[in-house]
Every structure is written in structure tokens, then in C-alpha cells.
Amino acid sequence: MSINVKQLAAEKAVEYVQDGMKVGLGTGSTAYWAIRKLGERVSEGLKITAVATSQASEDQARELGIPLVAFGDIDSLDLTIDGADELDSKLQLIKGGGGALLREKIVASNSTRMIVVADESKSVATLGKFPLPVEIVPFAREWTVAELATLGCEPVLRKNGDELYKTDNGNYIADCHFVAIDSASDLALKLQGIPGVVEHGLFIGIADLAIIGKNDGSIEIIEGVRSI
Numbered sequence: 064m065s066i067n068v069k070q071l072a073a074e075k076a077v078e079y080v081q082d083g084m085k086v087g088l089g090t091g092s093t094a095y096w097a098i099r100k101l102g103e104r105v106s107e108g109l110k111i112t113a114v115a116t117s118q119a120s121e122d123q124a125r126e127l128g129i130p131l132v133a134f135g136d137i138d139s140l141d142l143t144i145d146g147a148d149e150l151d152s153k154l155q156l157i158k159g160g161g162g163a164l165l166r167e168k169i170v171a172s173n174s175t176r177m178i179v180v181a182d183e184s185k186s187v188a189t190l191g192k193f194p195l196p197v198e199i200v201p202f203a204r205e206w207t208v209a210e211l212a213t214l215g216c217e218p219v220l221r222k223n224g225d226e227l228y229k230t231d232n233g234n235y236i237a238d239c240h241f242v243a244i245d246s247a248s249d250l251a252l253k254l255q256g257i258p259g260v261v262e263h264g265l266f267i268g269i270a271d272l273a274i275i276g277k278n279d280g281s282i283e284i285i286e287g288v289r290s291i
């Protein structure tokens with residue numbers, strides 16, 4: 064039987080959740096396993112409240128009986144567990160492959176700690192092979208895409224069938240093909256300087272710990288600057 068490495072990493076991360084915590088629920092196929100495990104622990108008596116980063120995660124959590132609150136109803140969160148599309152050894156991340164980067168960044172930034180969970184294919188020496196998702200306002204999409212291209216990438220507006228893909232916030236996603244990102248922090252500053260950009264998928268200095276599930280069944284833990 065083959066090992067589910069996403070499940071392995073996600074379930075390890077759920078061990079960090081304690082009674083009374085306010086927990087941020089990530090989005091995607093790895094976060095899915097964390098939410099599932101949390102649901103199990105809640106049914107066994109764990110007392111938490113949670114904030115979801117997408118409609119999909121909210122629906123899953125509700126079905127599992129995890130008590131949910133709106134982001135606006137709490138001051139801050141204790142711990143967020145979320146996946147990533149790429150991560151490097153400094154725990155810089157690319158996120159947003161599932162389109163949830165804006166809420167994910169808001170929730171993770173308002174959490175005392177963030178654990179990123181991933182399978183080993185996500186771990187890279189240099190970010191950028193995965194196209195960087197950038198959430199942009201519909202109003203100026205052509206201009207914003209042209210501005211993104213000046214940063215040295217090929218931006219492609221994400222589609223959902225024949226239509227442009229819309230995020231849970233009603234915005235579009237430009238997937239920016241860079242090949243390699245030499246300095247994630249420089250690029251983040253440039254992206255923030257483009258008015259039509261709502262948010263980008265570079266998470267820098269946000270993750271505290273990475274839990275990586277490996278194909279041989281082991282788990283690698285990488286600590287960020289702040290230890291957990």
C-alpha cells in the first residue's frame with residue numbers, strides 16, 4: 064500500500080493543536096487532511112474554534128462539526144495549518160495554486176504560528192518553477208497583467224473552463240511564469256507596488272515550521288526563524 068505523504072505531514076501538524084486554540088484552516092489537498100484529522104479530534108472532545116481560508120475548507124469543516132467563527136469575530140489566531148505549492152529552506156513559500164492566497168495570507172499573518180504542510184515534491188532550492196499566483200482586480204486586468212510582465216515573467220490569466228477563474232473574493236488570478244525567483248523579497252516589494260495587485264502568493268517570514276512528508280514514510284521538520 065502506498066503512503067499518503069500529504070496525510071502524513073498534515074496529521075503530524077494537527078498534533079500541535081491544543082484545547083482552547085483558535086485555529087486557521089488552510090486550503091488544498093494537503094490542508095484537507097489536516098482539517099479531517101482536526102474533525103476527528105473535535106469529535107473526541109478537543110475544544111477549538113476555527114477560521115477557514117476558503118469556501119471549500121469552510122464546507123469541509125462544517126460537515127465535520129468543527130466550530131467555525133468569522134475572521135472579523137476574533138482578534139487573532141493561535142495556529143494556522145496550511146499547504147504550499149513550493150517552499151524553500153528559508154520557509155519562503157509560493158501559495159495560491161488553489162486560488163485561496165488572499166484569505167490564506169490574511170489568516171496566516173494574524174496567527175501567532177503557522178505550520179506549512181507538504182509532500183517532498185514541494186520542497187525546492189529556488190522558488191519559481193511553480194507559476195506565482197497573483198490576485199488582481201477585474202477593473203484593470205489588462206493593464207495589471209502588462210505591469211506584471213515588466214517584472215520578467217509571463218503572466219497567464221487563470222481560467223475555469225471558458226471563463227476567467229474568480230476567487231472567493233471576486234477577483235482574478237494571474238499565474239506568473241518566472242522559471243526562477245532570485246530574490247523573493249525584492250519581487251514581493253515590486254508586486255506590492257503595482258496598484259491592480261490585491262495580493263501575491265509569496266509568503267515570506269510567515270511560516271514558523273514546515274512539516275514535510277517523504278515518500279519513504281519519514282517526516283522532515285524545518286524550523287523557521289521563530290521556533291514553534
Ligand SMILES: O=C[C@H](O)[C@H](O)[C@H](O)COP(=O)(O)O
Nearest residue numbers: 091092093159160161162163
Ligand atoms: O490556494 C491554495 C493554497 O495556497 C494551497 O495551500 C496550495 O495550492 C497547496 O495545495 P495542495 O496542498 O493541494 O498542493
